[in-house]
Amino acid sequence: MWWFLNISIFYLLGFLLLGTTLPSQAMTHHHNFVVADTPYTRLCRNKSILTVNGQFPGPIIHVTEGDTIVIDQIRYPWSDGPEYITQCPIQPGSMFNQRIVLSDEIGTLWWHAHSDWSRATVHGALIVYPRKKNDYPFPIPHAEIPIILDTFRLTVEFGKRYLIRMVNAVMNNIMFFRIANHNITVVGSDGAYTKQLHSDYITISPGQTIDFLLVANQPPSRYYMAAHVYASAGNFDNTTTTAILQYTGNYTLPSSPMLPTLPDFNDTLASTNFTGRLRSLANKKHPIDVPLNVSTKFFFTLSINLQPCVNSNCSGPFGDRFLASVNNISFTQPRIAILQAYYDRISGVYGDDFPRRPPFRFNYTADIIPRTLWRAGNGTEVRVLRYNSTVEIVFQGTNTVAGIDHPMHLHGQSFYVVGWGFGNFDKDRDPLSYNLVDPPYQNTIAVPRNGSLVDALPFRASHKLGNGDGFLLLGTTLPSQAMTHHHNFVVADTPYSRHGVKQPRYPWSDGPEYITQCPIQPGSMFNQRIVLSDEVGTLWWHAHSDWSRATVHGALIVYPRKKNDYPFPIPHAEIPIILGDPNNSDAFLINGQPGDLYPCSRQDTFKLSVDYDKRYLIRMVNAVMNNNMFFKIANHNITVVGSDGAYTKQFNSDHITISPGQTIDFLLVANQPPSHYYMASHVYASAGIFDNTTTTAILKYTGNYTPPSSPMLPTLPDFNDTIASTNFTRKLRSLANKKHPINVPLNTSTKFFFTLSVNLQPCVNSNCSGPFGDRFLASVNNISFTQPRIAILQAYYDRISGVYGDDFPRRPPFRFNYTADKIPKTLWRAGNGTEVRVLRYNSTVEIVFQGTNTVAGIDHPMHLHGQRVWLMHCHLDRHLSWGMYMVFITRNGRTADAKMMPPPRDFPRC
The missing domain is CATH 2.60.40.420 (Cupredoxins -  blue copper proteins)
Structure with missing residues (x-):
């Protein structure tokens, strides 16, 4: 099979937002973080402090369990990310794609900077919400209110209950905290629920978080919330920081709020009595798993x-x-x-x-x-x-x-x-x-x-890298670690970390300086992708170089998959509090679950609840590594309305075919008899050995009816049903109307004919995994791309010779019957090279992709990156690793807005 495409080469502005309106499905969040010195007035003094987005404390990050966070750099090719194309391999502290998976954390965590003393002003709360709204293991609070103990006033209503989320971002001190005349009930710590603990004060360590309930049950007035140091020895800061709890209503304000009596600075008994009473919730819904046999x-x-x-x-x-x-x-x-x-x-x-x-x-x-x-x-x-x-x-x-x-x-x-x-x-x-x-x-x-x-x-x-290994860093929180969750993150002089996030199999984003990454140099920018899993509640991010988290940190609030799916009675509100001072796969998945055709996964199967006769917009992404997938919902038709971040003409279908890396948006109308219906997906494989398993999720109607013993299973197209696959794909059409016009170049200035092949290369001792003991390669126009040791973008921009050639062929070196069932073995070999093709600015390009049957004929989902240095590659990760990719470079245009933007001053060099 062959495909051709037309491209108009110019400087684009664009981004792709992937999300969903489904209450149980992961969302994608975008944040812009700019770290800069900002003038601030504190304690009657003017000073310049390091902040994120000019805020002190930094932005609160609100997320929902299972959410994905994508960090993009618009119009900024230095941040695109392809290894040795627009940048060198993601060095710790430079540009990288970050993936965060939340698990069982819930409650309050926080983020902060981690270089020098900057976390003093660069920090914020990260709140992880439960799966079900207000499903708290304690009485429902009335409201949640971010509280930073600086100059702050918390307004409450008599008789209402509030959930307070507290973070100790103080650099070097354990803190006592108390609210005058009020008791509190602790319900969580460090992103996990606890048994309820009643107290009139809190002891909180640097880097720790405490979630507690406050009932506004005292005579309406104004009351101080106060905090000071717990110091078991040595010199310490004996000042007290305060905020005001103020009741609403008509009453005579006191001349000064009532001040609480805090434990003495050196009251070790008060400190240990509070800490010693913390206990896990440890119930059926929130079990614990303490290893009894220690190795x-x-x-x-x-x-x-x-x-x-x-x-x-x-x-x-x-x-x-x-x-x-x-x-x-x-x-x-x-x-x-x-x-x-x-x-x-x-x-x-x-x-x-x-x-x-x-x-x-x-x-x-x-x-x-x-x-x-x-x-x-x-x-x-x-x-x-x-x-x-x-x-x-x-x-x-x-x-x-x-x-x-x-x-x-x-x-x-x-x-x-x-x-x-x-x-x-x-x-x-x-x-x-x-x-x-x-x-x-x-x-x-x-x-x-x-x-x-x-x-x-x-x-x-149990943490794994891609090669099955992992890293844990153990250290004192003076200073500690952080949580990042952001989009268009401009980082100055510091790497970033997520505090309390497990991140299985992806430690590159953890952040500790010279442990999992080098410091992010001042002015460097990066494309960061963060995927949350089962964490829920409050987490945080911070810089992680020297002491910079003093001011470079903030909150990351993770909401549940289902709105208000809390494991305790519904709160009326949640309140982040930050105390601070200045310094490998054996199944396919749907929403992270293989489905109940796997008995061990039955209880975790993704379920989508729908109301009869309602319409739902489903946003689907194929994140499968190496397979096109069929998808179908039993007894339901769907209407496709978009693909890859663009609207399409509507067309109806009973199934979807979706390639790796592709997205499809479709409408689903819940118009069948209320019951349970399977949503199912399996591979479309035109050739070769493939995984023949089926992953399922359940479409579940609300209402009163007798559910079937097992949901109805849809009949998916056969694994090798090429007609079903191509019929679906051929029906995709741009919307192409007045409001959403298209601009297809009619006059093509540059044409390419690209063959896509799987090849072989001789292997030492003939002991590799390909036929005849050879090594598999993959190629475009018979060139298997070789990664340089200096980024092509860097080499192009700095005019470094010897890194790449600029003569990538417009057509393959040999013409033959590309789709013959048998192709001579003499054509199975491919060469290696680091060749690019340079394009004129604003040229129009036509590419014909021709599949071949050398070694193994198979589908190739091709993907094109931008900007300026364009990586084009097969989106089957196996073929990408074998070398099926090439690079386009676009020259600058004549006007200023047609020229490549310069790199940051300390762009990571190789």
């Missing part, structure tokens, strides 16, 4: 240490430099990201022998510890874990140099806090008191001064 145990000491300083003029005792360590190792940041070094097998970046226990045993919590134990070594050591191993970590605080609380945070994973206590951990006695019934599920926990935390963090090491 790997660690004992980690947390210490402040000293290091000799040149001329003895540093700020520590004896003129030494302060260090901090885990098991006496103070981590040294490498200059190549550890994830990059691990994935690319670059030696010499890190060691893999981080100790299971400290090098010396001593009385860790003694008041006086010999100075010989105050020193610590430096190193870049990691610990490698087996996949799916279960891990227990005991954190032991020490009093070397200075005993202090350590709020510990684990990136990419939450954990169960099964125990804690004061003094030295006793491995024989203390495990007998572990809470294995309802331990809180957290990602940040404070190890108390003079204490240990068993917080023996049992967790399962």
Whole structure:
């Protein structure tokens, strides 16, 4: 088969928004983040602070469970993303496609910057809502109100209930918080529900989140909400920050709001009493899974240490430099990201022998510890874990140099806090008191001064990279990690992270500086794609370089798949609060589920509820890696109205054929007898071995009727039904009316004839997976594209020679019967090369795609990227990896608006 297309080459402006009106289906959110210095007045002083979008705190991100976040750069080819086409492989901290999958998080999380001290002003809340609206495990609040303790007034109505979402974005302090004359009920922490805990104050660690209910049940008046430091030792900021809780109605305002009595700054009992009462909800709807058989145990000491300083003029005792360590190792940041070094097998970046226990045993919590134990070594050591191993970590605080609380945070994973206590951990006695019934599920926990935390963090090491490996970063939240969720993100001097997001199989977006990425250099821009899964509630994002999260962070609020699908009584409102100071596949899926033809997945099958005689707009995306798909709904016809971000003439069909990477919008009218009907999908495969499984979801009518024992299953076209496939595709037509005109170039200035082939290449020892032990290749015009080591866009813009050739052929080197059943083996070979084709600005191009039967004849869904440096490739990922792609470069036009925009000053260079 062949296809041709016409292209008018000019500088486009455009974007594609993928979304849905279905209450249970994932949505796509877009955000513009610009990081810049902004003049602000605080505490009667004018200063310039680093902000996102000029806001302090930063934007609140509201998302729904399962949502997808796409970050695009419009009219900006530097951010397009094809590896070695518009940019080098996505280096940590530069341009990248980011994928975030939420799982069981719910409640309040937050995002913040993570370079130097910038998170002080660059931060915000990330609120994850439950699947069902207002399905809370506590009485329904009346409203949710973002609260930043700065100059803030919260207005409430007497008798109403409010859900407050609190984030501690303070850089270096555990905080007490209290509302005068009011009690609160804690219902969640760190993106997980908790058993209800009644208290008149809160203790919250840096990086931690607490969700609580407030009932406005006091005499109408004005009441202070206040917060100050909990400091177990050392110098601290003894100031108090306040906000005002003000009742509505007619009453005489007091001359000053009532001030609450906060616990004393050093009230360790108040701090630990609050933290020690946190418990997981641990019910049928929100079960927990504490690993009872632990395969790997660690004992980690947390210490402040000293290091000799040149001329003895540093700020520590004896003129030494302060260090901090885990098991006496103070981590040294490498200059190549550890994830990059691990994935690319670059030696010499890190060691893999981080100790299971400290090098010396001593009385860790003694008041006086010999100075010989105050020193610590430096190193870049990691610990490698087996996949799916279960891990227990005991954190032991020490009093070397200075005993202090350590709020510990684990990136990419939450954990169960099964125990804690004061003094030295006793491995024989203390495990007998572990809470294995309802331990809180957290990602940040404070190890108390003079204490240990068993917080023996049992967790399962189940994060995978594309090659089956994964990364977890464990560190103190002074500073910590972040959550990003944004569109057109312009990042200055910092990488970004998502705080509390698991991100299975995609750690490239995690963000810790020189761990999963290098710092994003000032002015660099990137295309970032974030896909949320089962997280729900409040999360957050922040920069992740040095201390920049002080001001570079904000909220990411994840809403449930179904509006208001909450696991507790309906709240009237939700309120984000941020406390801050300035510094591999075995099934196809529908909406993430294989369907109930797989018994183990029956309860998780995606169900779409519809009302009789209502019309629904369905937005479908084929994200399958290597297959065209048929889709059909039992007993229902559909009306196609759009494809690939453009309207189409309406046409009716009983099935859909959709290629990888394609989108189809269609209308569904719920006009059949109320019942349950399967929505089903399987492969269309014109040749070769294919996956013959069927994925299903359920179309479920509302109302009173007796549901069938099993939904009605549609009859899909046969796997190899080429007529069904092409008949559908041929009916697609542009709307082409006055309001939505088209502009087909009638005079073509440049014509190409491109053959698309699967080929072979000799393999050393003839032990590769292709016929005759050869290696599979794929080609366009018999050239299998070879990736350069410098981005083509960079090489073109900077006029770097030797990176690519500019003579990609207009036609194949040989003419033959391309679709013959048997093609001579002499035509099975292809050459390698890095060749592009340069086009004149505003030229019109016609491309004929000709499929061939060399080695294996198969469908090729072709996709064209833009702008200026155009990557054209097969959207079967297998063929892309084999080399079926090429590149167009468009020269600049004569006018300013026809010229390529320059790169950011620190565009990631290779």
